[in-house]
Amino acid sequence: MYRQCLNKLHQTVKLQPIGNALCVCNRKLTLDPQSEPAVDPITIDKRDKVTLIGLNRPGSRNAVNRDMARQLTVAFLAFEQDNSSNVAVLHGKGDHFCAGYDLKELAHSESGIDEETMNHLHNVHGAMGPTRLHIKKPVIAAVNGYGVAGGLELALLCDLRVFEESTIVGVFNRRFGVPLVDGGTVRLPALVGLSNALDLILTGRAIDSEEAIRIGLANRVVKDGEALSFAVELAKEISHHPQMSLRADRDSAYNAMFNSTSKKESLDYEMNHALDVVAHESIAGAKRFKDGEGRQGVA
Incomplete structure (x- = not known):
């Protein structure tokens, strides 16, 4: 179903370069596509009635580029249409959830966003993928390592967030002059309250899992290396309800x-x-x- 949806989207949607981006974390990132093997940027796995959707650019800390955003949208649309799956788990391959949008891709843009690109961002998907959708079935984020900027916005798209003890999140795009365009200013205040949301949005500071669960951003905190397995078990529990x-x-x-x-x-x-x-x-x-x-x- 995922491949069918992807082929259909390729046939019907001509995406232009996306001039909006979310961002990177404090540490140096390797975002050069040439440094990564040619693999699918999104992986799909099924366990019982749970669909696992994996961000698969670990060499770039799962920073999202145009193709990855498109395929992530397709993956969620396929999940919605799959009557055998009740809950999805969004996770990052490797040591990190997602470092945001691939800023190296944005750096190649010289003239900003043209009208056709703006229409696609509004009507097809957000810069990070499915962030403008209202997904009709529950989604859980398994957040390990860094989940920053657009990566944080992907976590906010989900209904529940499982953090690991060493997880770091934040609006790191603040320091690069890149706005939140994937729901961060909408969903974050709804989850943690306006005061806490403005603290994160205005300062761009990092917060750890302890603060995240205290303000209501994280729903569970587990030991390092256990976020995905815990999220899958939680998803299975939810999927067995009527x-x-x-x-x-x-x-x-x-x-x-x-x-x-x-x-x-x-x-x-x-x-x-x-x-x-x-x-x-x-x-x-x-x-x-x-x-x-x-x-x-x-x-």
Whole structure:
């Protein structure tokens, strides 16, 4: 399915060079494409009802270039269409999650963003890939090493974030004059509050996993080397719940946070989108409860 979606996107979308970029971390990065073997920049793996989507430029700390962004979008679209998969886990191959957008690619741009490129950024995907999408099924980020600038924005795209103890995140693009264009200014305040978000956005400072979980940016912190396996187990747990009600509740929460204009509108949306779930999933669940499942037969 991933290959079919990629071929279709290649046929229907002519992408222009992307003039927006997110950024790199403090340490020296090797971003020269010539230094890396010719491999797929995105890997796909299936485990039970979980799809693993891997960022696969480890020699560049998984910095995202145009082709990688396009293929990452395709991977998420394929995941959405895959009825056998309920949850995705986004992770980075190697020692780091993602160092942001490939600034060496941006450095070759002389004249900024033309109109056609701007249209693609708005209508096809963000600079980092699927960041303008509302993905309809849960996604968990397994964040190891650096997850900075655009890499942080990819983590923010996900519903839950599993950090390792040594994980470092931050808006490192601040020092290079590169704006957040992949949802960072939208999703970060919603997750950690405006004050904490502005602290990170304005200073560009690095924060560790301890601070990340304290402010609500990380949902779990695990030992180094365990983020992916933990995220997969968490995804499997989520994937085994009845999915119709789970997705309706998830969608309602996002609507209340980002789309609704009032409390009443949020409550109406929640109720209206729950009614169909009751008929198709809740009654059967109530019968299982009545028969003793989960309650050891207690009425």
